[in-house]
Amino acid sequence: MKKAIIFIVSIGILASCAKEKKIEERYLYETDKVVDIETGDEYIMEEENEITVVHSDGTKEVIPIEEAPFYGSTFSDDYLRYLEEKMQQRKERILEAKKNQIKEARRSRYASISNEELLKQFQQAHKDGLDMSRQMDMIAELIDRGVVSSEEAPDLLEISPELIDFDIELEKPIEN
Template identity: 65%
Template sequence: MKRVTLILLSVIFLASCAKEKSVEERYVYEGDKVVDVETGDEYFMEDEGEITVVHTDGTMEVIAVEEAPFFETALSEEFLKSMEARLEERKLKLLEDKRDKIREVRRSRYAHMSDDDLLSQFKQAHKDQLDLSRQIDMIAELIDRGVIAEDEAPIMLEISPELIDFDVELEEPIEN
């Protein structure tokens, strides 16, 4: 009985002396997330400066990057660089998709008009001082069609080049 008690105490003592895993051992970087190997929690970066934690029970919480348990480790540097690059890539993709959608809507808006008709309509709109966003929209379509060059737009609109945003969304279609 003394031996069993001695062995049991030895095992308990050794177990209590066992070293906790280091941050690098506990948190593993897996592609687009960091996984806590002890709890199973997953850390994703969906917004700049914030990390979404998905717990094993399915609950989610958003924490600041600085609050992540692996913050300021070699792992966090690699994770943050990768996530920021992916976030930037995703933002650029969304912006490009939005621009494509604007171009497609614009293309369909003026599909029924020839290049000359559209140019005439722009000139009349400019003369009548129609809403500037509509004028820019027509100019953008003329540029897309190759009727005018992009550097001609400020001259035709009689505004500074910095004021031109060709990705303008019109709220209602132009009526003829």
């Protein structure tokens, strides 16, 4: 009887130890990757619907996100949500940097021109029908300098406010 009880308890312990770990226990979420703690594989999402798997031996393979072993779990949802937030933040930082770069280029382009002279140049360019992107560029600088307000811009350009984009990049530098 004693041997039977020990045998049953041993089987129970063995069975509980042999159970496969839950996804949340097997995969560890690190800043920009998911690590399989059993195999050492790393799952990195670099493209929107693909995951790059870096195996413990250093080899890499790209798999669809649906084939990731943790796909469809709450763990996967949390990871994807985190990556989307991170990607959105990165896009916003890049966009902000680009806008600042455009503003700085515009500021240096018109640095040697006085407010009055720039306003005259804009009025002449508008009268001559100069490229609209250049006109918007001049107006944006005039707004930054406080010479005209953003509410006046559509009237000066004679276009709808929805069509105005002050964050445009000019192809060629303007010659003064």
